[in-house]
Ligand code: SAH
Ligand code: SF4
């Protein structure tokens with residue numbers, strides 16, 4: 001998939017970041033030469049990156065230190081993604097690169113975590129001989145045992161899916177952190193059965209995390225200098241947490257209702273500090289409520305940006321996808337967002353080209369929906385059949401690959417136009433920007449994002465990351481705004 005977009009030379013960095021090919025390496029080098037060393041690499045969505053921080057925390061308690069080079073590691077873990085076929089192929093290829101390590105140092109433990117582990121279970125041990133451990137997303141607390149067993153020469157699999165596990169009590173070790181922005185997982189799993197999607201099978205049933213542990217994590221981050229948190233879930237709008245009997249008194253004391261929905265949670269996190277920005281992802285068009293939009297409006301520090309994946313602009317295709325909304329419903333949600341939060345609120349989407357039986361006219365409906373909404377950006381894919389999903393069982397994957405690729409290219413080209421058009425509207429405007437660090441291209445420039453999640457680059461005149469500045473925009477590309485600091 002990444003390959004295709006790259007071939008089209010329209011690769012948006014953001015697409016690449018969310019896509020399966022990006023591995024993250026641990027940047028922190030350990031300083032304890034005696035400790036055993038852990039190397040972990042993550043693929044897939046932000047949930048997986050966030051899980052790797054939980055896994056690191058669990059293993060650090062067992063005395064592991066992190067390393068950024070796998071040839072120094074005692075344990076190598078790959079936290080994997082199954083969303084498209086290409087995602088799995090990337091991991092398989094990466095595993096072959098570890099053959100040499102296993103030859104030289106047979107005592108090294110190699111583990112596969114995450115969605116591919118959950119999907120393939122023990123089969124992975126048979127298919128990939130160098131793998132010692134296969135551990136699914138809800139079984140990370142068992143890692144210390146499994147690693148120990150592996151060190152004693154016994155391979156292990158734990159792909160138990162839980163209805164309760166949220167890792168609420170574990171403080172994630174912030175990997176590769178810029179020290180300014182952090183992810184907080186607020187829920188796990190997914191109960192929607194979008195017919196193309198493997199996530200309900202790899203992540204299990206939806207469950208929400210205790211809101212107090214979320215607020216506490218946000219408070220600790222703020223105290224440690226972080227200035228932005230992104231609340232993560234596959235479908236944040238269905239966040240719902242009910243107090244158990246023994247928690248009621250505590251909740252009442254804190255003035256919190258018995259049932260906390262997503263709008264309530266957003267408010268609780270926004271109140272941590274007006275200087276802590278709050279973002280969230282992903283919003284499902286069927287569930288995003290006006291209450292959430294009004295809460296966003298009420299708090300300046302809740303960022304005015306919504307990732308609202310449409311997947312398709314055609315109602316028949318949306319029905320086959322089992323998205324449970326149609327084109328009109330989607331358009332109504334977008335209109336309501338703009339009514340309540342204004343035209344400047346950032347909106348982005350995910351689109352799938354060439355889903356089963358999609359006709360040329362239906363593909364045109366996706367393009368016309370894009371024309372209507374004018375997304376700030378999108379993550380765009382062609383359909384990849386996943387074994388075991390509803391679509392794989394019920395529908396034929398009948399759109400030829402060249403047609404899928406051509407339709408995808410049209411979607412990408414349209415998005416490029418719209419990204420540029422939306423960015424040009426910002427020229428002359430002044431935005432509050434949270435500085436995240438120096439620009440990737442030049443140390444003389446700083447980089448941050450505005451409330452609508454747009455990357456803004458401007459001259460470094462002595463400011464520090466973590467500071468807020470007002471930047472007046474004077475130029476742009478489809479991906480970036482350029483400006484200068486104003487008082
Ligand atoms: N929970 C999010 C999506 C998570 S997966 C939501 O409901 O919007 C991220 C994106 O991957 C999806 O939005 C979809 O566009 C894409 N995707 C999922 N399964 C896919 C498949 N089988 N083929 C191609 N793209 C897929
Ligand atoms: Fe997959 Fe749909 Fe759940 Fe998103 S909402 S994770 S696309 S099943």
Ligand code: F3S
Pocket residue numbers: 043044045046047048080081082083114115198199202203
């Ligand atoms: Fe991939 Fe699993 Fe996320 S399939 S997109 S890592 S939930």
